[in-house]
Amino acid sequence: MPKMKTKSGAKKRFKITGTGKVLYAQRGKRHGMIKRTNKQIRNLRGTTVLFEGDAVKVRKFWMPHG
Template sequence: MPKMKTKSSCKKRFKITASGKVKTAQAGKQHGMIKRTNKFIRNARGTTTLSEPDAKIIKSMMPYAR
């Protein structure tokens, strides 16, 4: 049986944590920072984890992730 392929876009954007959650960067910070509030920018620092329904989709595209 051939190897299963990992989606290249997923391996660049997501990581799987040790507990099996999907870690990703905060959305909405690439451009348009002038119109964002300081509170939004502050709260969108760092990384976040995806919700379970979204994580299920991503995990299906990353068959060899833990």
């Protein structure tokens, strides 16, 4: 039986906390900052916790050892 591997794209995008929650960087800050308001840019800083339904899929399929 082959080993289960972590998806390399998921490694870069998600982090699993000690309690099992999944953190992710917010979308919308890669390019096009000129058209976003300062409030939008400010509110998109940092990381947030993924919704639990989506987090279950990330942990199960993409990061089985996380």
